[in-house]
Amino acid sequence: MIWLCILLIVFILQAATILLLEFRHPAKTIAWLFILFVFPIIGFVMYYFLAKEYKHRRKVRRKGTLIAEEVRKFVFETASIVSKPEDVCNEEFMHQHRLFGLLQNMPDSPITTCNETTVLTNAQDTYDAIFLAIEGAKTHVHVEYYIFKPDKIGTKLRDLLITKAKQGVEVRLIYDGVGSHKLGARFLKPLTEAGVEHHAFLPPAFALFDKRVNYRNHRKIVVVDGVTGFLGGINIGDEHLGEDVNLGFWRDTHLQVKGDAVYFLQHTFLTDWAFVSSQQVKSLEYFPKHGCMGTEQVQIISSGPDVQWDSILEMFFGAISVARRRIWIASPYFIPEDSIYMALKTAAVSGLDVRIIVPGIPDSRVVELATMSYLEELMQAGVQFYSYQKGFIHAKLMLIDSMLASVGTANMDMRSFFSNFELNAVMFDQKSIRRIEDDFEQDFKDSIRIDLQEFRRRPRIHRAKEVLARLLSPLL
Structure with missing residues (x-):
């Protein structure tokens, strides 16, 4: 009897701890309490190692200030920054003072002009453009990926980085410790020997010990000579070229940027570099002055658990809220946060054209089940869901009217909104x-529209699985 009382007290204390630390995110709280209920004690150990609040750690709270102040000041003084919505060359955006106020006040994420962008559809075009830019590098190449695999395309990129380093070009590489766990010493040794500096972002063992394994660097960045940059959904791996027999064709989107927006890609990379290497970069050489590269306005938005703002979530919500005609979204992982869920539902009920593309061939069964749990109520409200059939869709896209488009690394899910380090570009140019x-x-055209009546006829056991997956979805 005494032991039962002791166990009950321990359970209550564990539950109270989770409630106290996760009160800002009710969905995560419920998920962790469910795990604790199913796996007493073990569930709390999992919580301790996987979910301890990242932004409470002193070192990571300072991560956003790792760029030298003189560098930050130079960037903001040098870049052409839009100061009012009327200066954006988009008639639909010119009167969006409220949305502009939100975007303008996001930390270190101004809307810049003097940019030229190229939308790169799928991996082959993306790899060709990235390799071409790196081959022409004169001073430095900065590379950052969530997944960097030691396969054919990974080896090709590694060897190119080695070649550039031997030519005297500064080469720096950041790869996520979990996403790129297959990179071994044998693959990395030639990089070291050639003078390429490389670091893992939170190696798995270190992250587990320091209770940060749940927080991953999901960014994909390439910056060449401080003038040309790349970001988007495409990692380094042969599967992006359609060589995964289970997924087949891989549909994705990347973005090439030239101009002032690259300053803020560089800013993000060097902040991450200072964190992983403890080397604060103070040189202004990485932010070269250049002539106006184009007339497009672009905003680079970074977010992560090291800052107080959930910038990408707030950008999504703000843009969806002011839409007047259409909201088109593509995301491989659709597990919307409550505000996004309600914004989409309200827009559809109001008569807007709300369409969302999700994978018909998923790479995660649990995520697919969680996604399915949101569909029925949203379809009842008028949201149209499309199941992509040509292969696996990994593109992370949002289009609001003809007012703005977003391309980047963030999925429409709670992991991207709250746990991962992400990076998106918002574009306002009509081209x-x-x-x-x-x-x-x-x-x-490559998708099948999901029919509400047919969807309702799915088996009860399937619905039960969806409920369980949705309950755990904040942790997926």
Whole structure:
């Protein structure tokens, strides 16, 4: 009897700890309490190692200030920054003072002009453009990926980085410790010997010991000579070229940027570099002055558990809230946060054209079940869901009217919103918006619209699995 009382007290204390630390995120709280209920004691050990609040750690709280202040000041003084919505060359955005106020006040994420962008659809075009840019590098190449695999395309990129380093070009590489866990010493040794500096972002063992294994660097960044940059959904791996027999064709989107927006790609990379290497970069050489590269306005938005703002979530919500005609979204992982869920539902009920593309061939069964749990109520409200059939869709896209488009690394899920380090580009130019629109139109053709009545006839056991997956979805 005494032991039962002791165990009950321990259980209550563990539950109270989770409630106290996770009160800002009710969905995560419920998920962890469910795990604790099913696996007493063990569940709390899992929570301790996987979910301890990242932003409470002193070193990581300072991560955003690791760039030298003189560098930050130089960047903001040098870049052409939009100061009012009327200066954005988009008639639909010119009157969006409220949305502009939100975007303008995001930390270290101004809207810049003097940019030229190229939307890169799928991996082959992306790899070709990245390799071409790196081959022409004169001063430095900065590379950062969530997944970097030691396969054919990974070896090809490694060897190119080695070649550039031997030519005297500074080469730096960041790879995520979990996402790129297959990179071994044998693969990395030639990089070291050639003078390529490389670091893992939170290696798995260190992250587990320091209770940060749940927080991953999901960014994909390439910066060449401080003038040309790349970001988007494509990692380094042969599966992106369609060589995964289970997933087949891999549909994705990346973005090439030239101009002032690259300053803020560089800013993000060097902040991450200072964190993983403890080397604060103070040189202004990485932010070269250049002539106006184009007329496009672009905003680079980074987010992560090291800052107080959930910038990408707030950008998504703000843009969805002011939409007047259409909201088109593509995401391989659709597990919306409550505010996004309600914003989409309200928009559809109001008569807007709300369409969402999700994978018909998923790479995670649990995530697929969690996604399915949101579909029925949203479809009842008028949201149209499309199941992509040509292969696996990994593109992370949002199109709002003809007002703006977003391309980047963030999925429409709670892991991207709260746990991962992410990076998105918001574009306002009609050329880029039309290109994203064309890609959406093709993706709709390669998809099957999910029928509400047919969806309702799915088996009860399937519904039960969806409920369980949705309960755990904040942790997926």
